[in-house]
Amino acid sequence: MPVPDEQLFPHATGNAISTVEAHKEPQELIFYAGWFCPFVQRSWIVLEEKGIPYQYKEVNPYKKEKHFLDINPKGLVPAVEYHGKALYESLVLCEFFEDAYPEHKPSILPGDAYTKAHARLWVDFVGKAFVPAYMRLIMAQGEEKQDEARAELYDALRKFAAQVKGPYFLGEEFSLVDVAIVPWITRDHVPAEHRGYSREAVSDEWKRYADHVEQRESVLKTKSDKDKYADIYGRYLRDEAQSEAAKAVRAGRVIP
């Protein structure tokens, strides 16, 4: 039986349409993407930042088609084929683009070893503390659980915001830390409309950072229409989503 998540709007909308249109031609790097996916948006932002030639291919990862499973056995977008070889995991892909295309600037990781390690610590924080807290909030049912989840999310965001040098996480340069978190900022109208979240309630630092980073050109170029995201998030808000991430959050497991 098809899972409800399979019923996806089939293609990007808004600004992201022209970006998809500009990347139809075959290239040695094929980017398997889902227009709706925040993890995809991370890798997509890096491709756009660096002007790397790539071919965009839309995939519905909930269908678990054989060709896609051959590329990513986890059946998740994003994934790439590079010279016929497969890779996946959004942050691994971001670092791969950095390493495989050194002549394509800007760099998303600083050259200095300490600052690079510091950036990776906060990318790790985004994955382990922020993303699960964000998902728990949108999936929480009932006022009490929602208040608890919102407090947990605010706590994570305040810790993050306290480290922001401004205007980007590391200062003047846009980096992997910004890439790791910005797709969820782009989508935060969902908790704002349905879970009592607001940027100002987190902190002034957070609001200033979020308002700035969401205006980055690569972020705008990979963004679809707000109402299309809202359709997908409806399943999370009703706690009906059957994605691997939703199942993991429900079971208290690490998000795959």
Ligand SMILES: N[C@@H](CCC(=O)N[C@@H](CS)C(=O)NCC(=O)O)C(=O)O
């Ligand atoms: N850890 C993965 C997560 C990717 C992910 O969960 N992608 C979702 C779409 S946003 C997916 O493909 N879901 C299909 C499913 O859950 O069956 C990454 O960072 O790339």
